[in-house]
Amino acid sequence: MTGNHQNSRHVRARAEIDLGALRANVRALRARVAPSGAQVMAVVKSDGYGHGMVPAARAARAAGARWLGTATPHEALALRAAGVDGPLMCWLWTPGDPWDAGVEADLDMSVSALWALREVTGAARAAGRTARVQLKADTGLGRNGCQPADWPELVGAALAAQEAGEVRVTGLWSHFACADEPGHPSIAAQLDVFHEMVAHAEKEGVDPEVRHIANSAAALTLPDAHFDLVRPGIATYGISPSPELGRPADFGLRPVMTLSASLALVKQVPEGHGVSYGHTYHTSRETTLGLVPLGYADGIPRHASGRGPVLVGEGGAWRRVAGRVAMDQFVVDLGGEPVAEGTRAVLFGPGDRGEPTAEDWAEAAGTIAYEIVTRIGARVPRVYLHEDEDEDAGAGQESA
């Protein structure tokens, strides 16, 4: 238990990762999609959205996420190397990527085009094994995936490879463009196209284990999009896909990451003192300044200069970043309050102890909370709380 253990690695700053909250989020998501009969794929790409890929993956599995998903094959292979087994899919392949290792590791490998099918069948032949392949349809996102016009050719080629024993088509899947905007006309349009593309593949003889299209937003708000599997990423980490959709608590979710630092310096300065690069902030009176030893190299957005909120000490009003965020540090105006060096400054957390949330930082920086958590840098140690699932009250009673 590393909880309150302040060794020298954690003094400057730390990101506490509440794995108990992550497990509870996965259980909440499972319960939410259970009426559809859907399973959960916890998405742990980008180092588990900044929370740490392996601990996030293990916690998600412990809470009953049957599937895990990553973007790159390298991420998925790193999970296998860490001993994570079971259904694991990755979807962002580039020519020359390690399909051979993917076949050996029994990954579900996404294929959007003929070039990818050629590479995966080549790897399967070389290994003398059958590769697990999921065909991705572009139902309207306009990003990765196979266009409807090219789908019959891709499906035909995949079925030929399946006949030859090179691949097994285990899944048919797609991804939404605007699932976080309920009622957006593209949602129904994409669902229609997905139904058509799945129907075509199944008519031709594909018999998939799973069909899936739902990200967090769709998992939370669109039962018609649940199919056999949902792929929540951000919701797994307790963050709402968009503030318009609702707050985390509205969905029974709780933010997993708390980012804090210890004030490195507190000092008295006179009225009219410029603060940080460019002097974009001047003290309006004699005051105290607190130095927070985190900067844009740690993922604190420079765009939040002058705005980002911080809770210093035990409570009271949020302080704002005074002046520019620098590479390694920023300053808050403590308004003359006598605060001791070493006092804890919380940048964001679940929000129920008076602290700001990642959503508040996203608003301050003109971005989304996804970008806030995923960009927290490698220099910030992750401290894992509640690693032991036996602590979860009622965990054993979950049946969904």
Ligand SMILES: *Cc1c(COP(=O)(O)O)cnc(C)c1O
């Ligand atoms: C990142 C990603 C997800 C998860 O999206 P969230 O909005 O974080 O739930 C699901 N599917 C694909 C293809 C992704 O790239």
